[in-house]
Amino acid sequence: MRQLSARYIAGETIEEALDKLRGLQARGYLGVLDILGEDVADEAEARDVLRTYQAAATAASEAGLDSYVSVKPTHLGLRISRDLCEELYAELLQHCSEIDVFARVEMEDHSTTDDTLEVFRALRARFDNVGIVLQSRLFRTPADVDALPDDCDVRMVKGIYLEPAEIAHTQPDPIRQAFIDLTETLLKNGHTVAVATHDGVMADAVLERQAAAGIAEDRTYFEVLLGVQERLWLDWKERGKCVRAYVPYGPEWRAYSQRRLRKNPEILRHLIKATLRLS
Numbered sequence: 001m002r003q004l005s006a007r008y009i010a011g012e013t014i015e016e017a018l019d020k021l022r023g024l025q026a027r028g029y030l031g032v033l034d035i036l037g038e039d040v041a042d043e044a045e046a047r048d049v050l051r052t053y054q055a056a057a058t059a060a061s062e063a064g065l066d067s068y069v070s071v072k073p074t075h076l077g078l079r080i081s082r083d084l085c086e087e088l089y090a091e092l093l094q095h096c097s098e099i100d101v102f103a104r105v106e107m108e109d110h111s112t113t114d115d116t117l118e119v120f121r122a123l124r125a126r127f128d129n130v131g132i133v134l135q136s137r138l139f140r141t142p143a144d145v146d147a148l149p150d151d152c153d154v155r156m157v158k159g160i161y162l163e164p165a166e167i168a169h170t171q172p173d174p175i176r177q178a179f180i181d182l183t184e185t186l187l188k189n190g191h192t193v194a195v196a197t198h199d200g201v202m203a204d205a206v207l208e209r210q211a212a213a214g215i216a217e218d219r220t221y222f223e224v225l226l227g228v229q230e231r232l233w234l235d236w237k238e239r240g241k242c243v244r245a246y247v248p249y250g251p252e253w254r255a256y257s258q259r260r261l262r263k264n265p266e267i268l269r270h271l272i273k274a275t276l277r278l279s
C-alpha cells in the first residue's frame with residue numbers, strides 16, 4: 001500500500017510535501033496542500049489539525065512556494081459543532097491572510113452540505129482569502145450557485161461521494177452536463193472557477209463555453225490530483241492554462257490510498273505486474 005500510494009501522496013511530513021511542491025513548481029505547476037484526515041474525534045484533535053494547517057501554510061509561504069491550503073470541514077470539527085468549525089476556519093484564515101495565503105473549504109458528503117455552506121458564507125463575509133467547493137452530481141447545486149456571495153473562487157467537482165438517487169445524478173453523462181452548465185453559470189455570475197477534473201473532454205466543453213461567452217481566460221484554472229493523468233496537465237499548461245496540483249500528505253495516508261484504489265483498480269494491476277517483473 002505504501003509503494004502504491006507513493007504516486008498519489010507526497011509523504012507523511014510537511015518536508016516531503018514541500019519537496020513535492022518544489023518539484024511541481026520547477027515543472028510549471030502550482031500547488032494545493034491537503035493534510036489527510038477527516039472526522040476528528042473531539043475538539044482537542046480539531047485544534048491540533050488547525051495548528052498543523054497553520055504551520056503548513058507558513059512553511060510553504062516561507063519556502064516561496066505558490067500553494068494554498070485545502071481543508072475538510074469535518075477535519076476541523078464540523079460534526080462536533082458548526083460554531084467550533086467556523087471558529088477554527090476563521091483562525092486559519094486570519095493566519096493565512098497575514099502571510100498572503102488562500103484557503104479553501106472542501107465539500108464532503110451531502111449530510112454536511114448545509115452546514116459547510118453556512119460556515120463558508122459566514123467566513124466569506126469576513127475574509128477575502130477563502131474559497132469553496134461545489135459538486136455537480138447534487139440536484140441542489142444550481143440553487144447553491146445562486147445563493148453564493150459575490151465574487152467567489154469556486155472549485156467545481158463532480159463529487160467523490162456516491163450519493164442516493166433521490167438527491168443526486170448517479171450516471172456519468174448528467175453529472176458531466178451539470179458540471180459544464182454550472183461552471184458556465186458561475187462564470188456568468190462573476191465567480192472564478194477552479195475546474196477540478198481529469199476528464200479532458202468535459203474540460204474542453206467548459207473552455208468552449210467560456211470562450212463563447214467572452215469570459216476572460218484567467219477566470220478559470222485547472223486543479224488536478226497528484227499522480228493522476230499527468231498528460232492532461234501538460235496539455236493544459238501548454239495551452240497557457242494555470243494548473244494546480246493537489247498534494248495530500250500526512251500520517252493518515254492509508255485511507256486516502258484505499259479510496260484512490262477503489263476509484264481506479266487498474267493501478268493495482270500495474271503494481272502487481274511491476275512486482276512480478278522485479279521478482
Ligand SMILES: Cc1cc2nc3c(=O)[nH]c(=O)nc-3n(C[C@H](O)[C@H](O)[C@H](O)COP(=O)(O)OP(=O)(O)OC[C@H]3O[C@@H](n4cnc5c(N)ncnc54)[C@H](O)[C@@H]3O)c2cc1C
Pocket residue numbers: 106107108133135157158159160161196197198199223224225228229246260263264
Ligand atoms: C483537485 C481536486 C480536488 C477535489 N476536491 C473534492 C472535494 O472537495 N469534494 C469532492 O466531493 N470531490 C473532490 N474531488 C473529486 C472529484 O469530485 C471527482 O471525484 C474526481 O475528480 C474524479 O472525477 P473526474 O472529474 O476526474 O472524472 P472521472 O471521469 O472520474 O475521471 C477521468 C479520468 O481520470 C481517472 N481518475 C480520476 N480520478 C482518479 C483517481 N483519484 N485516481 C486514479 N485515476 C483517477 C479516471 O480513471 C478517468 O480515466 C476533487 C478532485 C480534484 C481533482
